[in-house]
Amino acid sequence: MATRFELVLHGNDPAALRAAGEEALDEVERIENQLSLYRSHTDIARVNAQAAHEAVRVAPEVFRLLQRAFDLTAATGGAFDITAAPLIKAWGFVGGSGARPDAATLAEARACVGPELVILDAAAFSVRFARPGVMLDLGSLGKGYALDRAAELVREAGIASALLHGGTSTVMAIGAPPDAAEWKVALPNGESVSLRDESLSVSATWGKSFREGGRTYGHVIDPRSGEPATGERMAAVATLSATASDALSTALLVLGEAEFERVLGRRTDLRSWFSNRSDCG
DSSP states (O other), X not given: OOOOEEEEEEOSOHHHHHHHHHHHHXXXXXXXXXXXXXXXTSHHHHHHHHXXXXXXXXXXXXXXXXXXXXXXXXXXXXXXXXXXHXXXXXXXXXXXXXXXXXHHHHHHHHTTOSGGGEEEETTTTEEEESSTTOOOOTHHHHHHHHHXXXXXXXXXXXXXXXXXXXXXXXXXXXXXXXXXXXXXXXXXXXXXXXXXXXXXXXXEXXXXXXXXXXXXXXXXXXXXXXXXXXXXXXXEEEESXXXXXXXXXXXXXXXXXXXXXXXXXSOTTEEEEEEEGGGOO
């Protein structure tokens, strides 16, 4: 995840709050040690290194998260996809600020993307790739999942008022602050969002991007077309689960407002916001 996590916990026992906070941050580190691409011992790193050659057993928790990720792929019509890593790499956004690939490189990357290339065996908790070159990257929902797990521990500790923050893009609100009915979180467009027992995630093209031919190409790739989300825009989604809000804000950025509503329908369990950067002050 390679990002900073911060917690605001309210209560009357400072020692208990500190203990709960430390346990929650330890849980975030544990999840990093399961999901990171960049630590060779993690389940996801082992899958990426070996699954094209043999089935790789992963922890049941990781297996269930993969299943959930592919459920989100189906729910978003393929706009969110943890197999998009070859495209992100091809467009130069892995360790760089991006550059347009040549046609052959892009075609090769597109051939390695799609949930149908990942074979999940629920009986063995194993993962196998249908061809070499497939790669999983859970960065688009791992932070949210870590916040969900941390929030579970905070609630189990009896804390009814907390705000958990991962990076600059996802927050999980537990209850409300002592002096208000809801937590208030500002979006990049200046709008204030009220949260209570809800998560909010923000995705934007301008976090890592490049300009070519008068257009801005962001690091969020449409897995269906192989092209980056274009234009300087922001998408935000609030829903009960940080795992879901993380994934759905990415999907909203890819789909745009109208198609997102068409694909997801008028669901009552989520709220969404979409802005061009010209609207963001």
